[in-house]
Amino acid sequence: MSHAAESAAGANALGGVETPAILHEVRPAVLPRAVLVANNRSFSWITEKICGIIEEPTPTWWWVCFAVAAFVASWTVMGLTYLVATGVGVWGHHNPINWAWDIVNFVFWIGIGHAGTLISAILCLLRQKWRTSINRAAEAMTIFAVVCAAIFPVFHVGRIWFAVLPGWLFPFPNGNEIWQNFRSPLEWDVFAVSTYGTVSVLFWYIGLIPDLAILRDRFYASGHKLRSFLYGLFAMGWRGSNRHWSNYEMGYLILAGVSTPLVLSVHTIVSFDFAVSLIPGWHTTIFPPYFVAGAIFSGFGMVLTLMLPLRAIYKLEDLITQYHIDCMCKITLATGTMVGYAYAMEFFIAWYGANPNEGFAFINRAFGEYWWAYLIMVSCNVITPQLFWFKKIRANTALVWILSIFVNVGMWFERFVIIVTSLARDFLPSSWGYYSPSIVEIFTFFGTFGVFSVLFLLFIRFLPIMPMAELKSVTPAADPHAGADGHH
């Protein structure tokens, strides 16, 4: 009865005939939104904070880190020089393990890049506004990770000058005028990774334009004409016009829209490198989703590894709040759980598929000569992320940072386990072998962390580490209806 009375009252209210007094007091429930910029910071605070990082004198810690990173990077330079001068034999490959650390490192670095694109593209389409604080740095991470990744397949060619022009990788006819085999996933990979690198750079650059314009104006005002000129050159004369914003926002949305299928396709194609072959342990249909989940998992590990120190050094707690860290931890947890599920499912199918080679490959992974690698992989990738269920752990920044390192280590070992254990025990026992990396390989790989760090340090020194315009757009001050009569 009361329900009918309420409906009648509602109908009256809607018809404007008679409104019960109570309705004037009733307000629809407002769900509190997560605060993305804490302490109600103003537009100019954001500008000062982010530009201040670039405008301040170069801090001592930066020079120390840069020197160390450059030294480590020199290992890669030396390793690669030695390889080109001598031959691919300086790496530890031999029959039957003709692919080893090079492809492990390639997949590892490419995977790390994927979180950057997830944050910039997929979270943009899903309107996850917390992405704004971390997307610039994460996209930078993507680009630098692709640079590190590309080193390995290019140098595995040995005579690298053949990679491009006479067309071992890119479609230029080679000496015999034979073209690439476009049926091969390795050739697909060339296109996938080079497209990925290019589109990531474009996406990053288009996001930078409004911020470069701010720096142009600020350096001009403070009398740094050369810097103003250089930032201005790349800012393309941006002036904050809303007619420009309109096209810009549309273009940005399209770039997010095409980057989303791109990032999914890149790691799918990377996984095809293995899944399309016949090697037991590789020839499985679960590889594409499993690789994509693993890539995002490892990438978020790296995002946390990079962002938490930045947050502490530059006191960015108002911009990277606990809510942001929670979100990143939860994505790590979700993708880590998917990876754990994939490990279990691989074992299940190896048994359920009743293929003796496949069954052996998996028993061998867990209990064979490389059991230690498998153990590291499972403990880092399956157990570590489960700790992120707990709010107390997520709130402990130092602990989150350590766990993120475990994720990085675990994901490197995942690729090692997949690639090396499968090749070391293929169909013919007479060709079985054991792989150990050579000293050149070890230095080349660890040097890539130096290459990555050098690039990232240059980025935080010279470019705005957060997209100022996007950060402003998620603050209440950017809402044109704030405090108004709410007719939107």
Add this chain to the structure above:
Amino acid sequence: MSAQPYGLIATFDTASSLYHAAEQVRDAGYRRWDCITPCPVHGLDTAMGLKRSIVPRISLCGGITGFCTGMTLIWWTGAVAYPLTVGGKPLFSPMFAFPISYELTILFTAFATIFGIFVTNGLPMHYHPVLKYEHITRGLDDQFFVVIEASDPKYDRTATRALLEKAGGRNITELEP
């Protein structure tokens, strides 16, 4: 100041006041005018009466070109320039050509989109009268501006200034060309 200025610029302190001012300038029938904002303001396109951006059409052209490039490249190299049977498979099939065509679709779409953004915005344009305004830095920092160009047919030095004043603009200044 020269006889014909570039236009009038007015300052607004909040996104909300800019939004309502934009509605008034739009309703007054101006065509050649603009808002300067530090970040995209939700709904301002409608308040300014802007049409939907044409960037997506340029992107679509890029995407179609990319897909056709991939298919043509693989068909021509494999079935025309140097026919080579691999594993007894047909010389061309859209199936194995798909992944590369897919990647090139995305690559060309991205380039077309960037091209589209620059072309529709008339950028790069390193010189612009608005950039000479002494407080323009604030337009990328924390303030909002409305600029009405003198070339607008409805532009009138006093009437336009009065409109901007009525809309709540302050610091109304003539811009040099």
